[in-house]
Amino acid sequence: MTRTPSAPPAVEAHGLRRRYGNARGDGFTAVRGLDLTVAPGELFALLGTNGAGKTSTMELIEGLARPTAGTVRVLGHDPYRERAAIRPRIGIMLQEGGFPGDLTVLETVEGWARSSSTPRPAAEALELVGLGDRARVRVKQLSGGEKRRLDLAVALIGRPEVLFLDEPSTGLDPQARAAVWQLVRELRAEGTAILLTTHYLEEAEELADRLAIMHRGRVVTSGTVAEVIAERPARISFDLPEQPGSPALLPLPDAEVAFAGRRVTVHTGELQRTLTALLGWAAEQQLALPGLDARSATLEEAFLAIAAEPEPAGDAEGGSEPATPTPAPTRTRRLIGARR
Known part of the structure; x- marks a missing residue:
């Protein structure tokens, strides 16, 4: 029906x-x-x-x-x-x-x-x-x-x-x-x-x-x-090139970046746009990006992010008025530089 x-x-x-x-x-x-x-x-x-x-x-x-x-x-x-x-x-x-x-x-x-x-x-x-x-x-x-x-x-x-x-x-x-x-x-x-x-x-x-x-x-x-799912950022991860003196990456659009040694994780609200920019830069520099992985967010990630949210101030269990939703954090543009 x-x-x-x-x-x-x-x-x-x-x-x-x-x-x-x-x-x-x-x-x-x-x-x-x-x-x-x-x-x-x-x-x-x-x-x-x-x-x-x-x-x-x-x-x-x-x-x-x-x-x-x-x-x-x-x-x-x-x-x-x-x-x-x-x-x-x-x-x-x-x-x-x-x-x-x-x-x-x-x-x-x-x-x-x-x-x-x-x-x-x-x-x-x-x-x-x-x-x-x-x-x-x-x-x-x-x-x-x-x-x-x-x-x-x-x-x-x-x-x-x-x-x-x-x-x-x-x-x-x-x-x-x-x-x-x-x-x-x-x-x-x-x-x-x-x-x-x-x-x-x-x-x-x-x-x-x-x-x-x-x-x-x-x-x-x-x-x-x-x-x-679209409310959560997508994720791109890869390893930085091992060779010293590798060029700094160009700015990635609407992305937040985290480093763990040589491993880079990029969170972005524009997966295709960010990935295209990243791959274009790698091609121009003739660099491989070992361990490259790109994927959209999952329902599990959305669920866990909500579960981790703290109780809003003034929203004790006996409260009667709905709290104003906490706005999502603003994503910022960042430069990714090669780590020596």
Whole structure:
């Protein structure tokens, strides 16, 4: 199913806040003014460090808790106040299902199917997640990865229009993970809106149409994977020529340079432009650049840079107002000189 810009959002949150504690000011604000939208047929990945507020955010959007402030709408309804209206239309895969261990896999799925008005057949749900041959096995006899696939089968039993996936790949081997990813792609193609949390950055890169990275209760950056990565500088590294008296390098555009012995690392916001200038200079000087390596930033680098950001001044855990984002450092032009 192709997403259409005019379609109303499947999930929409504005100014979402969640505070734990009492009215006297004690406590902790876990979610601080969060905005996000997920369109029908879109997969949105919510990333963040431990304690960033992902789980609190998911519980608010799923209707498991009431927000302290802000609004949430899922399929046009308040998921907390109008839970009966949206429950048959959503699927939730929690980090741990907690199913009774003495029930068989099939009995577990059939039990959940009875709570849905339009369930898919239990056997079909099990085949979707690769558990068809484990239908008669008791839940307590499943491996950790099989239990995760059972969690997913239960989330899919009602043919959800919106699917919440909380760490869906935890405990899966590479083959099972690839199968789950393919199933998720198929669900998205059929028009299911999917909100995913994951600690596997590769999973977000592989599946997400858009993503957001949370830190200290706020969305620090969001967009497509390419847009988020583009906010980080690319990297070029190489070794300086060994011969003494080698000429100084020309200025490199929009670049920051670091030395570690003869090894040079260049960070730049204009990878192609900087690399072209560097290679042009090397050709003119008839110099080789041993160990030359050039690459764009990665999602992991963007994530780790955000995780390392200190808490802004005056932004204690009980604070109520969003802090002004810290501007990105200005990149400067520098000369690279040959080190004798």
